[in-house]
Amino acid sequence: MPLLPPPSANTAATAFERLLHIMDDLRTNCPWDMKQTMQTLRHLTIEETYELSDAILDGDMTEIKKELGDIMLHLVFYARIGSETNDFDITAVLNGICDKLINRHPHIYSDTEANNEEEVKRNWEKIKLKEGNKSVLGGVPASLPALVKASRIQEKARGIGFDWEHKHQVWEKVEEEMQEFRNEFNVEDAAEIDLERAEGEFGDLLFSLINYARFININPEDALEKTNRKFIKRFQYLEQKASENGLNLQDMTLAEMDVFWNEAKKI
Structure with a gap:
């Protein structure tokens, strides 16, 4: 008989408990979840983190919420695996970060x-x-x-x-x-x-340019990523216009490509 999932929750605490219950069910009954280790999850966690980064750069709040959930699942997954080896559990993880925050904020506590x-x-x-x-x-x-x-x-x-x-x-x-x-x-x-x-x-x-960026409150990673995205958008416009005109980029001169590139800069 299929397991019944815990019902939707109305508070943060009960919602977190719901996730923990579902994690326990998956780890016990799902063939894929049962096979996972910290090592097999590691690259997936990195991928999820980059997906969250993309959503933040896009300013897409719906995607940010979804990606936060995916990362939360991974954190709970690692804690569940840690509990199976008696190294730590989710309670120890949460108490650990709470204790660290209290200790490192003596101006508050x-x-x-x-x-x-x-x-x-x-x-x-x-x-x-x-x-x-x-x-x-x-x-x-x-x-x-x-x-x-x-x-x-x-x-x-x-x-x-x-x-x-x-x-x-x-x-x-x-x-x-x-x-x-x-x-x-x-x-x-x-x-x-x-x-x-x-x-x-x-x-x-x-290194010196990154240092200067810090002094004028520019995040160099964000700045470079925005330039990457700008270049991609303009280059794809160039590809699109070349295709619409029956042209092949490899056969075009730089001057011919610059015509479409300058159009893209105005968009």
Whole structure:
């Protein structure tokens, strides 16, 4: 006889209990769910996180709600697997994050003062070091995409006061790195360059640009993704117009393609 799912809930607590009950049913009775491990779920969780990111960039609240549910399912799934090995359960997970938040917000739950965002961040990093972190940068995941990682590294360093004082100093660093790269690797002839050194200098330039973006409150990951999307939209317009005119992109000159590209920029 089929299991009856728990009824819809009216409160956050009972809705969460409903999800836990369904997870238990699936883990016990569904052939696919029964086979999953933390390792098999890992890449799916990453995919769900990127889907949530896409929904946020699109400003699609319906999709954001759906993707949050998918990620919530994954979190509950990991906790269920942890309980099967007696390592942890969902109660321990929730109490753990609650305890951490209380400990790291002494300006809310104790007598520490923090009057602005920077003081909160500075206290946060100090507390993490007291908790056993050997380095301020120790909490930056090694597998983060490089652009995001650079931003997090800079934010962490800023949290303990290791930072430029004025944004014009950061821009001077950008110009310095640009000049170094240009002088050595912007060669006009076909002379070979030291690719490894060029890569290092280019990385320095990108790092300084990301640093400047932080100073003017631009998220470099968001900025680059918006440019990616803009390029895709314009390039697809170019493909569409070429097709409508019976043209093949491979056979078109750059000047011919620029006609449609400039049209796309006006849309």
